[in-house]
Amino acid sequence: MTDDKTSPSRRAFLKGAAMTGAGLAAGQAAAATPDPLITEVQPWASGLGDGVDATPYGLPIEHEADVIRRNVEWLTADTISSINFTPIHALDGTITPQGCAFERHHSGAIELRKEDYRLMINGLVDRPLVFSYADLERFPRQNHVYFCECAANTGMEWAGAQLNGAQFTHGMIHNMEYTGVPLRMILEEAGLGAAGDLADKWVYVEGADASSNGRSIPMEKALDDVLVAFKANGEALRKEHGYPVRLVVPGWEGNMWIKWLRRVEIMDGPVESREETSKYTDTLADGISRKWTWEMDAKSVITSPSPQAPITHGTGPLVISGLAWSGHGAITRVDVSKDGGKSWETARLAKPGEKMALTRFYLDTEWDGQEMLLQSRAIDETGYVQPTKAQLREVRGLNSIYHNNCIQTWWVRPNGEAENVEVS
Amino acid sequence: MSKYLKVATALVLLGSPAFADGFGLGRVALPEEIAAWDLDVSPDGTGLPPGSGDVLTGEEVFADKCAVCHGDFAEGVDNWPKLAGGWDTLADDDPLKTVGSYWPYLSTSWDYINRSMPFGDAQSLTADEVYAIVAYILYSNDLVDEDFVLSDETFTAFEMPNQDGFIIDDRIETEYSQWVREPCMENCKDSVEVTMRAMVLDVTPQEEVEASAPVAAAAPAPAVAEAVQVVALDPALIEQGEKVFRKCKACHQIGDGAKNRSGPILTGILGSPAGVVEGFRYSKALMEMAEDGLVWDEESLHAFLARPKSFMKGTKMTFAGLRSEDDLDAITAYLASFAE
Numbered sequence: 001m002t003d004d005k006t007s008p009s010r011r012a013f014l015k016g017a018a019m020t021g022a023g024l025a026a027g028q029a030a031a032a033t034p035d036p037l038i039t040e041v042q043p044w045a046s047g048l049g050d051g052v053d054a055t056p057y058g059l060p061i062e063h064e065a066d067v068i069r070r071n072v073e074w075l076t077a078d079t080i081s082s083i084n085f086t087p088i089h090a091l092d093g094t095i096t097p098q099g100c101a102f103e104r105h106h107s108g109a110i111e112l113r114k115e116d117y118r119l120m121i122n123g124l125v126d127r128p129l130v131f132s133y134a135d136l137e138r139f140p141r142q143n144h145v146y147f148c149e150c151a152a153n154t155g156m157e158w159a160g161a162q163l164n165g166a167q168f169t170h171g172m173i174h175n176m177e178y179t180g181v182p183l184r185m186i187l188e189e190a191g192l193g194a195a196g197d198l199a200d201k202w203v204y205v206e207g208a209d210a211s212s213n214g215r216s217i218p219m220e221k222a223l224d225d226v227l228v229a230f231k232a233n234g235e236a237l238r239k240e241h242g243y244p245v246r247l248v249v250p251g252w253e254g255n256m257w258i259k260w261l262r263r264v265e266i267m268d269g270p271v272e273s274r275e276e277t278s279k280y281t282d283t284l285a286d287g288i289s290r291k292w293t294w295e296m297d298a299k300s301v302i303t304s305p306s307p308q309a310p311i312t313h314g315t316g317p318l319v320i321s322g323l324a325w326s327g328h329g330a331i332t333r334v335d336v337s338k339d340g341g342k343s344w345e346t347a348r349l350a351k352p353g354e355k356m357a358l359t360r361f362y363l364d365t366e367w368d369g370q371e372m373l374l375q376s377r378a379i380d381e382t383g384y385v386q387p388t389k390a391q392l393r394e395v396r397g398l399n400s401i402y403h404n405n406c407i408q409t410w411w412v413r414p415n416g417e418a419e420n421v422e423v424s
Numbered sequence: 425m426s427k428y429l430k431v432a433t434a435l436v437l438l439g440s441p442a443f444a445d446g447f448g449l450g451r452v453a454l455p456e457e458i459a460a461w462d463l464d465v466s467p468d469g470t471g472l473p474p475g476s477g478d479v480l481t482g483e484e485v486f487a488d489k490c491a492v493c494h495g496d497f498a499e500g501v502d503n504w505p506k507l508a509g510g511w512d513t514l515a516d517d518d519p520l521k522t523v524g525s526y527w528p529y530l531s532t533s534w535d536y537i538n539r540s541m542p543f544g545d546a547q548s549l550t551a552d553e554v555y556a557i558v559a560y561i562l563y564s565n566d567l568v569d570e571d572f573v574l575s576d577e578t579f580t581a582f583e584m585p586n587q588d589g590f591i592i593d594d595r596i597e598t599e600y601s602q603w604v605r606e607p608c609m610e611n612c613k614d615s616v617e618v619t620m621r622a623m624v625l626d627v628t629p630q631e632e633v634e635a636s637a638p639v640a641a642a643a644p645a646p647a648v649a650e651a652v653q654v655v656a657l658d659p660a661l662i663e664q665g666e667k668v669f670r671k672c673k674a675c676h677q678i679g680d681g682a683k684n685r686s687g688p689i690l691t692g693i694l695g696s697p698a699g700v701v702e703g704f705r706y707s708k709a710l711m712e713m714a715e716d717g718l719v720w721d722e723e724s725l726h727a728f729l730a731r732p733k734s735f736m737k738g739t740k741m742t743f744a745g746l747r748s749e750d751d752l753d754a755i756t757a758y759l760a761s762f763a764e
Binding site: 277281391424 | 446447449450451452453457461462463464465467493502504514515517518519521523526528529531532533536539540543544546589591592593594595598602603605607608609612613616617618619620621622623627628629675685740742
């Protein structure tokens with residue numbers, strides 16, 4: 001699979017970047033000698049490439065082998081109950097390819113065949129039901145693009161600048177187009193009459209894996225936009241994302257997006273499961289903890305330049321690019337600062353923001369070769385402005401772990417390298 | 425087709441459970457099926473099966489099934505969760521969140537242990553064992569005396585210390601009200617200084633060039649199997665070893681269909697060079713010893729399993745070690761009974 005060309009280490013890569021960064025002037029210069037890549041007939045222009053069946057299911061070309069999920073080993077006890085990170089520094093657009101979309105498991109990614117799949121609806125329903133996978137495909141279905149962000153994304157940055165790369169600071173996120181059935185339709189198939197007044201009811205959703213990761217969701221959300229999804233980006237979900245069926249809970253923390261969904265129970269109150277009490281609760285400075293912090297607030301990050309994506313082309317035209325999102329609706333505006341927040345300019349959104357989906361922004365600019373303290377600031381349709389780390393700390397202290405949506409700073413040096421820093 | 429569309433639209437528009445007939449999809453769940461899956465337990469005790477367990481029984485079960493990761497006293501091994509201690513630390517710089525110091529409801533630990541523990545062998549505990557383990561965890565947190573018995577009847581009377589330590593999400597009042605405003609665009613601050621740098625901490629993973637090379641290819645397995653004196657396969661000893669192996673099961677599989685988990689497959693380990701299980705990412709420490717020629721024979725396995733961390737400084741194996749010689753002999757016999 002891999003050839004013996006070893007990819008250069010990140011440090012070596014950065015060194016290379018430093019060399020090319022120096023001395024290149026803006027403007028169109030003449031080449032000293034003709035480029036042999038143009039003047040000589042290249043093997044690929046003369047011989048033949050692969051036939052159509054060389055890769056029945058294609059993977060990225062080997063030259064992109066560094067665009068992969070990465071893990072931070074010291075974060076967790078082992079890789080079975082752990083998390084890895086989407087290489088957002090190397091992606092563009094908004095859709096995350098499934099193969100490099102971050103994974104979070106509590107008991108490992110299980111293998112569950114469609115034939116062995118069952119979904120049970122029970123509790124306060126008129127008739128408890130069991131659905132097969134084939135049954136789910138017979139409901140009217142919908143397509144929606146949504147981001148899924150782990151509540152712990154950027155969680156290692158509460159106490160200070162720690163991990164040096166957008167992949168590690170902001171990579172617990174992906175954005176896919178889901179195909180599925182509204183949970184509402186499936187619940188109504190079982191009948192909600194038995195539940196009486198729906199206003200104070202909950203649904204408890206759980207997965208089929210050994211972790212039995214279960215979360216309680218208020219009925220209002222369950223009947224609003226929650227999706228029982230079986231396809232992502234047009235194809236079956238990957239094993240690591242819950243094949244064959246996962247829950248999609250738009251705008252809410254990723255832990256609620258139950259993978260290998262096997263049961264939905266209509267209940268009088270929340271179960272107060274492990275994942276909604278001992279974890280995914282946010283401890284404030286006074287030791288009191290917030291619970292039920294489900295929505296992901298507006299957030300953004302510059303993906304390039306960034307520590308893993310330094311500027312390698314010297315001065316002149318520079319595309320500053322990043323991602324913005326909000327669990328409260330659409331992103332309406334993103335501002336970018338090059339001076340650590342003294343002054344801001346409004347970036348260009350690649351497309352108008354869509355509700356609970358990633359938005360790509362660009363600032364098409366000129367780089368003068370001076371150092372920059374790059375920041376981005378997202379604003380969503382509610383008017384909420386992404387806060388600074390200082391603002392967040394003032395309200396929450398340093399021990400919330402979850403829901404860190406602070407403004408991120410990259411210190412870009414004259415040689416094009418970037419570093420994760422905090423500024424005053 | 426058009427019928428489906430109409431129904432779908434009507435559901436969305438009416439927003440009421442008026443369509444009792446629905447699509448007629450799925451089938452009615454049988455009581456036995458619901459009983460098998462509907463295991464969750466609520467704070468008021470709903471869902472608890474009858475049963476009971478005391479602290480001392482819990483200590484035994486815990487030592488056997490939980491201590492490998494959580495420590496004999498629930499103090500946690502390595503990065504595995506600490507279940508005890510942390511009292512009065514929630515407002516500290518470095519709060520220690522344990523069952524005793526943080527978890528608001530007792531039902532949560534019962535429910536989680538019952539459905540998801542032990543790690544790698546979930547849903548294998550009896551109800552009485554779960555009651556006993558929970559009783560022991562309370563004891564290890566100094567919340568009950570050693571004669572405490574937890575049962576479905578005494579359950580709801582117990583209140584956790586941090587029960588009132590939680591508030592419902594108040595971001596609307598404390599944050600959104602402040603942060604919904606037209607933001608500053610010019611002269612937003614006088615000066616900007618870098619106050620903290622990630623490079624100083626230097627905890628970001630670096631690319632490991634060797635990680636892409638298959639581990640097995642690095643060390644062609646020398647033909648050592650015949651040189652190893654395999655212990656005589658005593659069936660009674662093997663049976664005893666199978667019991668000891670329960671301590672290993674959370675991380676290791678052995679025999680037909682075994683897969684790598686937190687630890688590598690152990691089939692055929694006796695007589696095998698170290699570090700050759702395909703697809704398993706070993707610690708640097710193990711690979712260094714493998715390069716120096718470590719072979720898992722009776723002697724090296726004994727030494728490793730007796731005191732893993734002193735035998736191999738830097739091993740990924742979190743196991744504290746087997747103290748009894750009998751257990752060491754038994755586990756070796758059990759492992760030897762699974763030849764490749």
